[in-house]
Amino acid sequence: AANPIVIAIDGPAASGKGTLSQRIADAFGFAHLDTGVLYRAVGLSVLRAGGDPADNAAAARAARALDPDHPILREVALRTDEAAQAASKVAAVPEVRAALLDFQRRFTQHPPGGAPGSVLDGRDIGTVVCPDASAKLFVTASLEVRAERRLKELRSRGIPAIPSDVLEDMKTRDARDSQRAVAPLRPAVDAFVLDTSALDADEVFARAVDHIGSKTGLRPSA
Numbered sequence: 001a002a003n004p005i006v007i008a009i010d011g012p013a014a015s016g017k018g019t020l021s022q023r024i025a026d027a028f029g030f031a032h033l034d035t036g037v038l039y040r041a042v043g044l045s046v047l048r049a050g051g052d053p054a055d056n057a058a059a060a061r062a063a064r065a066l067d068p069d070h071p072i073l074r075e076v077a078l079r080t081d082e083a084a085q086a087a088s089k090v091a092a093v094p095e096v097r098a099a100l101l102d103f104q105r106r107f108t109q110h111p112p113g114g115a116p117g118s119v120l121d122g123r124d125i126g127t128v129v130c131p132d133a134s135a136k137l138f139v140t141a142s143l144e145v146r147a148e149r150r151l152k153e154l155r156s157r158g159i160p161a162i163p164s165d166v167l168e169d170m171k172t173r174d175a176r177d178s179q180r181a182v183a184p185l186r187p188a189v190d191a192f193v194l195d196t197s198a199l200d201a202d203e204v205f206a207r208a209v210d211h212i213g214s215k216t217g218l219r220p221s222a
């Protein structure tokens, strides 16, 4: 049988890649995996065990213990800045990335629910996890726009947030994610780069659909 279709969506924090990925998945009938959740779950489990997310051995152990049924993957606590910071620390550990690579490739090879394809969003989907993806998008926006989006989102989830803290969290993670040695945040050479600073979610969706159509010949079924 033909390989399942994979749509790779990467970008920095709060660029809107998660929202776009879910819409694409719904429109094309694909399964969606927010890969940031995996790193957040690993970071949070290290913190809960009283460990340091920058400790390679502790982070690697937590990553190997993560399976698709782990209840931590559904916790609201994953959305906090604390979990995000811990995530970007464990994300620099090569053993963590290797353990999560298997998790992500299994998802693309056997999309849940028998879906004909999957949409993965993260930092290194187009560059490392799925270099042969059917279509690749790199979603970005200015730092200020992204901090504003994250602030609104946290507040709507009932998570208290201070604007200057959210901006600082974003700056620190942007730097750590783009400067690390393994799988740094950067657009794949064949990615379609979409700056969403001045676009709303509907406009971003429309452009993404056009690009996916041009690469795969597919149109949304919903």
Ligand code: CDP
Residues within 6 Å of the ligand: 012, 013, 014, 015, 035, 036, 037, 039, 040, 084, 087, 088, 089, 091, 121, 122, 123, 124, 125, 173, 177
């Ligand atoms: O939602 P947001 O973009 O703020 O973060 P996320 O996508 O949940 O990712 C949290 C952290 O996990 C990032 O800052 C990265 O350090 C790491 N991550 C990664 O290294 N590779 C991925 N494919 C996804 C996330």
Ligand code: CDP
Residues within 6 Å of the ligand: 011, 012, 013, 014, 015, 016, 017, 018, 019, 020, 149, 150, 152, 153, 196, 199, 200, 201, 202, 204
């Ligand atoms: O997954 P990522 O961290 O990149 O961002 P997100 O959680 O999908 O989006 C952050 C917030 O930006 C959400 O509350 C969206 O409603 C909003 N937003 C968007 O996703 N796309 C736009 N073009 C404008 C706003």
